[in-house]
Amino acid sequence: MSTEDSGLPAESWRWPEETWRGRVDAVRAGRRLVPDRWPGGARVAVALSFDSDHETIPLRDGETSPGRLAQGEYGARVGAGRVLDLLARYGVPATFFMPAVSALLHPEEARAYTRDGHELAVHGWIHERNMLLGHDDELELTARALDTLTAVTGERPVGIRTPSWDFSPSTLAIMLELGFGYDSSLMADDEPYEIVAEGRPTGLVEIPVDWIRDDAPYFTMDRYGSVRPHSRPRDVGEIWRDEFDAAYREGGVFQLTLHPHVIGHRSRLVVLRELLDHIAAHPGVWYTTHAGLADVARVVPHDTAAPSSPAPSASPASPVSPASPASPVRSVPDAPEHTP
Numbered sequence: 001m002s003t004e005d006s007g008l009p010a011e012s013w014r015w016p017e018e019t020w021r022g023r024v025d026a027v028r029a030g031r032r033l034v035p036d037r038w039p040g041g042a043r044v045a046v047a048l049s050f051d052s053d054h055e056t057i058p059l060r061d062g063e064t065s066p067g068r069l070a071q072g073e074y075g076a077r078v079g080a081g082r083v084l085d086l087l088a089r090y091g092v093p094a095t096f097f098m099p100a101v102s103a104l105l106h107p108e109e110a111r112a113y114t115r116d117g118h119e120l121a122v123h124g125w126i127h128e129r130n131m132l133l134g135h136d137d138e139l140e141l142t143a144r145a146l147d148t149l150t151a152v153t154g155e156r157p158v159g160i161r162t163p164s165w166d167f168s169p170s171t172l173a174i175m176l177e178l179g180f181g182y183d184s185s186l187m188a189d190d191e192p193y194e195i196v197a198e199g200r201p202t203g204l205v206e207i208p209v210d211w212i213r214d215d216a217p218y219f220t221m222d223r224y225g226s227v228r229p230h231s232r233p234r235d236v237g238e239i240w241r242d243e244f245d246a247a248y249r250e251g252g253v254f255q256l257t258l259h260p261h262v263i264g265h266r267s268r269l270v271v272l273r274e275l276l277d278h279i280a281a282h283p284g285v286w287y288t289t290h291a292g293l294a295d296v297a298r299v300v301p302h303d304t305a306a307p308s309s310p311a312p313s314a315s316p317a318s319p320v321s322p323a324s325p326a327s328p329v330r331s332v333p334d335a336p337e338h339t340p
């Protein structure tokens with residue numbers, strides 16, 4: 001929704017307080033969901049994810065030249081298999097977020113993810129930009145994506161990552177309506193948290209992401225733009241090692257977002273292998289899918305999380321009740337119960 005659509009002045013400095021405060025409070029980070037110990041007494045949770053976008057990035061933009069599509073095809077033809085082999089060698093589970101069109105182009109790949117014990121989760125229909133869609137189109141495409149992945153693999157996904165982490169004013173309500181158990185598109189923390197809407201906890205677990213822990217900004221380029229990637233893969237590996245080391249020290253989560261068509265190249269996959277070696281050298285690591293992480297985060301008792309929780313929204317309605325049970329409290333109007 002643009003400010004012009006809503007009848008507000010385009011100039012933000014003319015907005016009344018209720019406007020800027022209301023926009024901020026619409027989707028907010030609630031209590032942090034980190035247990036005292038991770039399963040098995042582990043010190044750190046490691047949640048790797050791969051966005052199997054493949055051809056949908058150019059398709060989304062209406063680019064159908066064989067040249068652009070081949071760049072995405074590499075992810076399916078070469079990258080995904082290399083990633084699966086590497087994960088199998090290290091015995092590490094991961095979550096694959098796959099646009100439905102990508103899953104229809106590569107159904108065997110989608111089934112290989114779940115067959116190998118990984119998680120397959122929703123990543124839009126054709127990697128659409130949610131901010132360009134109205135509510136009804138976004139709902140229809142997200143529902144169709146969920147049904148398509150379910151039909152391809154026989155398993156209904158429980159998680160969602162919006163394409164390009166593009167989160168519209170309609171997105172949260174759509175996730176709740178479709179019964180997702182977690183989202184992984186927002187960036188308000190290093191650790192999982194509960195999403196709060198208008199000051200009220202929603203029960204939806206957020207597994208936060210960041211461009212720092214994503215391969216795309218370091219390595220992708222636009223042939224006709226002036227920006228060129230300048231990162232040496234091993235320099236990027238050093239950033240990710242530092243992210244892991246700090247998560248280990250703090251007893252938190254190390255989460256990574258990679259793309260088979262980006263990280264799957266020879267000179268880059270070596271960095272992921274070195275990172276997995278680095279992580280494996282530490283005792284007390286819990287490797288998990290995003291769904292597994294969300295299941296643990298969802299039942300973190302309120303008292304455990306309270307001391308480390310960031311300050312709640314400035315809204316007068318307190319999103320956290322100390323007497324609340326550990327189970328999620330869904331208080332968004334008209335939102336059906338979600339299936340965990």
Ligand SMILES: [Zn+2]
Nearest residue numbers: 051053163164
């Ligand atoms: Zn993507």
